[in-house]
Amino acid sequence: MSRARVARRIAAGAAYGGGGIGLLGAAAVGVLLAEVQLAKRSVGGGVAPLPPCADGLYGRWYGGGVAPLRLALLGDSTAAGQGVRRAGQTPGALLASGLAAVAECPVELRNVALPGARSDDLERQVTLLLAHPGRVPDVCVIMIGANDVTHRMSPTQSVRYLSTAVRRLRTAGTEVVVGTCPDLGTIEPVYQPLRWLARRASRQLAAAQTIVVVEGGGRTVSLGDLLGPEFAANPREMFGADNYHPSAEGYATAAMAVLPTLCAVMGVWPETDRLEADRREGMLPVAKAAVEAAEEAGTEVTGARAPWALLKHRRRRRLPSVQDPAPLGEPHPGSTA
DSSP, rough: HHHHHHHHHHHHHHHOOOOOSSSSSSHHHHHHHHHHHHHHHHHOOOOOOOOOOOEEEEEEEEEETTOEEEEEEESSSSHHTOOOOOGGSSSHHHHHHHHHHTTTTTTEEEEEOOOTTOOOGHHHHHHHSSSSGOOOOOHHHHHHEEHHHTOOOOOHHHHHHHHHHHHHHHHHOOOEEEEBBBGGSSTHHHHTTHHHHHHHHHHHHHHHHHHHHHHHHOOOEBBBHHHHHHHOOOOOHBBOOHHHHHHHHHHHHHHHHHHHHHHHTTTTOSSOOOGGGGTOEEEEEEHHHHHHHSSSSSSSEEOOTTEEEEEEEEOOOOOOOOOOOBBTTTTOOOOOO
16 A cells, blocks of 8 residues: 555544554554663663743844734644753744744744643643633644654544644634654664664654645644754764753754744745745645655645645745743833733
8 A cells, every 4th residue: 555545544534533554563662662762761861851931922122013923832842842951942932033033023932832742632732722812823833743653542543633633723713834743763773673663653644644734724844854864963962861852953953944834824934835846846636745745854735726735845044043032921122012
């Protein structure tokens, strides 16, 4: 069965019920979990600090009474920023600062991601964000999936929870960007054949995530093996203190991949959505686009005319330096508050 058909069947199982297709056998997943724990101990044995709180107002120097854009992050430890010690090193802070610089507008960040979370925790996280109708985010970034693979969650259940979260947010008027499941095959030292199994499971889930997100009105950016070359060349720099979560440099690499799509969905990215053939961009069936995106990190997939999707490789920009956020509720220069 082709990878596109597998991804489509997982997504269909999420939509219509049923067990769908398992990503890995229970025994294989159990061994993979043991390998991951071994990797976390043997590469350095450190313990990741709790994620620093980065909530606050970024780009507060953009005055003129401009209302801040509201950005929220949801997901697991990657979205929370576990592995770094400074708020400005977390993906939320990096994305908020980048969006503020491109939009030339203050950005209010709220991060409800939870280390260790699986996709079933998205219901709680979305409920937190939508609890106050007057504070609904303008855009949400979701990073989820790795714990679903390592904790044996059914892929159909996993994408069902994600699909529900995306549709709830879109119904509330919030734009959604999802960083799909990263490639667990980049974790060192996870050896063959488990490295191959981890990569296969991660990419199958990422492709299925892409299908349900695009069909729910969101956009995706594949994280895949984005950090693989950097991890292999500079493991001490790219891994965090526990040698499992990304370091500051690792999070910056991931944020640079997500930022162009985040800005594009808000209508402030300078590039157009015109497809460029020399950049291997095109319009494909959603399932095929999802599989191709899972194979190449940093690829954006957005919906077009059903059942088609746009596959894009947006040019990245270096992230601006991150200033400490102003506490939420503190007036920014030029505000009439």
